[in-house]
Amino acid sequence: MTISTLGIIGSGQLGSLLCQAAKKLNIKTIVISDDENGPAQNYSGEFIYSQYDNKEKIKEFVSKVDIITYEFENIPINILNEIDKEKKILPKPEINKIIQNRKLEKTFVNDLGIKTTDWAFIKQAADVEKNKNLLPGILKSNTLGYDGHGQYILNSLDDVKKNWCFTADYILEKKVNLKKEISVVITRYLNGETYIYEPIENIHKDQILNHSKIPADINKEIFLKAQSYAKLISEKLDYVGTMCVEYFIDQDDNLLVNEIAPRVHNSGHLTINAFSISQFSGHVAAVCNLGVKKVEKISNAEMFNVLGKDIETYRSKTFSKNEFFYDYGKKSIKDKRKMGHLTVLKK
Ligand code: ADP
Ligand code: MG
Secondary structure, eight states: OOOOEEEEEOOSHHHHHHHHHHHHTTOEEEEEESOTTOGGGGTSSEEEEOOTTOHHHHHHHHHHOSEEEESOSOSOHHHHHHHHHHSOBSSOHHHHHHHTBHHHHHHHHHHTTOOBOOEEEESSHHHHHHTGGGOSEEEEESBSOOTTTTEEEESSHHHHHHHOOOOSOEEEEEOOOEEEEEEEEEEEOTTSOEEEOOOEEEEEETTEEEEEEESOSOOHHHHHHHHHHHHHHHHHTTOOEEEEEEEEEETTOOEEEEEEESSOOGGGGGHHHHBSSOHHHHHHHHHTTOOOOOOOBOOEEEEEEEETTHHHHHHTOOOOTTEEEEEOOOSSOOTTOEEEEEEEEEO
């Protein structure tokens, strides 16, 4: 089947950038989102504002598209499964089910023989006590976390008593003394072919990505290992589209998987300018089965996220030829909210 219309669930900056990539590939986009002001509506062919459990609206969306993808992983799995009965969703809902649940995600990665941080599943305060060897650690909500939301630093058992009531399932992770964080973005096609971008070095501030750069300052062994783990993970998931694996490197040069994103990723924004085919174009091409795209690196690069009211300064700046500023056009400015990014191409 020739695909001409791509449905996208979610309307943030990732959705916007997917719409722009799709347009260049002559694919029409229809975005559905529960955010009335979602910026992707400025770039999509059509925008449907709806709650994700609104059966009528979902039906309308599904009837108008050839294939469906999503820009964020926290979509209720039963809704994805319902949609998938009518129209194919890529990446497959089963993948999303694993990745949106930190316990299933880490178990999946560990079962492949790949290291993660040491972790335990936590239902109640007593479980933290049982796993006090993981302190100082980070308690993370088992589902629905992003940009550090739902995360609590536990330095000692005292922090549990003081701060926390257990209202959901969590995992407790040992705090890693980080040397570095890197990520690998990979696009995998229906025929199993992949393009693996080089590892990207990521610098976080307050658990939010602050900036990313290539080349990552890592040795060859870690470079290759990070790429091969990403390939293995994508194969085991039978993944179609672009995904990202976030890694920690500890002081002893152990490479640990932090988490998997079953979608395009913030750290991959520099691929728009630094490669001939971006993570977004690759995703659209793979999901819409447009054939394997040949990717070439154009330049080294560094990408800076623009958070909160910093966007105002950027909006009035002038940029050089090697600087590419993206304003997500979000209606309201909120503290720590991702409002735009700047990519600087470098020698
Ligand atoms: P999110 O889903 O919010 O992206 P992550 O688990 O990726 O959550 O955590 C966000 C950031 O917080 C990481 O990129 C890292 O900088 C820091 N962090 C998270 N877990 C740990 C850990 N176990 N040890 C050290 N730093 C951590
Ligand atoms: Mg993360």
